Amino acid sequence: MSSINTPLVSVIIITYNSSRYVLETLESIKSQSWKYIELIISDDASKDNTVQLCRDWIKENRERFVESKIITVEMNTGISANCNRGLQATTGEWIKLIAGDDVLMNNCIADNLEYARRLPEASFIVSDMTEIDENSVPIDKKSINEGLAFLMSKSTTEEQLKAYSRWPEFLNTPTFFYRRELLNVIGYCNEKFKIYEDMVMIFKIIGAKVKIHYVNKPTVQYRIHANSASRNKSIDEIREREALDIFRMYQKKNLNVFNLIDLSVYYENWLRFKYKGLYKLKGISYLRKLSLFYWYLKLHGVKNY
Structure with missing residues (x-):
């Protein structure tokens, strides 16, 4: 056929x-x-x-x-x-x-x-x-x-x-x-x-x-x-855990923390999962350091890649 x-x-x-x-x-x-x-x-x-x-x-x-x-x-x-x-x-x-x-x-x-x-x-x-x-x-x-x-x-x-x-x-x-x-x-x-x-x-x-x-x-x-x-809504917790796994397995590796948009996506996901008790990161300082380093590069004329 x-x-x-x-x-x-x-x-x-x-x-x-x-x-x-x-x-x-x-x-x-x-x-x-x-x-x-x-x-x-x-x-x-x-x-x-x-x-x-x-x-x-x-x-x-x-x-x-x-x-x-x-x-x-x-x-x-x-x-x-x-x-x-x-x-x-x-x-x-x-x-x-x-x-x-x-x-x-x-x-x-x-x-x-x-x-x-x-x-x-x-x-x-x-x-x-x-x-x-x-x-x-x-x-x-x-x-x-x-x-x-x-x-x-x-x-x-x-x-x-x-x-x-x-x-x-x-x-x-x-x-x-x-x-x-x-x-x-x-x-x-x-x-x-x-x-x-x-x-x-x-x-x-x-x-x-x-x-x-x-x-x-x-x-x-x-x-x-x-x-x-x-x-x-009864499967919201499963939905959120799977979303976190997708972020870790598929999204994160394609994001560049020295790109402002990518950094904001990373940060938004961290906030999303952190406040639902899913994403355990050792303090917020890591992201703050990344953000400060990004702006340091920006001020000194280093381009995103």
């Missing part, structure tokens, strides 16, 4: 207690203008009837897809492990991950593939998205992703890596679309991170000198509701 003109796209739905929204997600995949789709549902031990809903839906719609499958586990393992199970089951040339509460616009896959056709070097693509509420009503407020626009203004992977190391939380992650062969370069999701698997992926991609490409149109409807992982 897969060829240059009709590549197979693996769409992975990541579910956990998604019964309220998952049928709408499935219908949005069924309605894609692109026909060559492998559908994979990876469920992370839902306690509701998500899995049964998906099984019943697939039974009625199996002929729409080149292949369809459901992956289940007995114990909850977190987003990263759930993504990995889905990724490992793919056979398509392209991969589209989506949460079980979001919605693909009808031309989502076709728009991404058309971009890739025009720029064959593109292997990782992001796009715009629109927001919907719990009842699938579009949210009036039109949000402009200034961070994404800033990242896309960088012409090299080195510049993108620097920009993302300074401000890492601004990509429209539900819109990610990438070649399956990219997994051979960056590997699978780091299962140490239960929440921020997408942020780690971006660092690995840009770090491997793979450029991020951008489709300047909405392709996904992102649902805003109180129970989503991004808004679940």
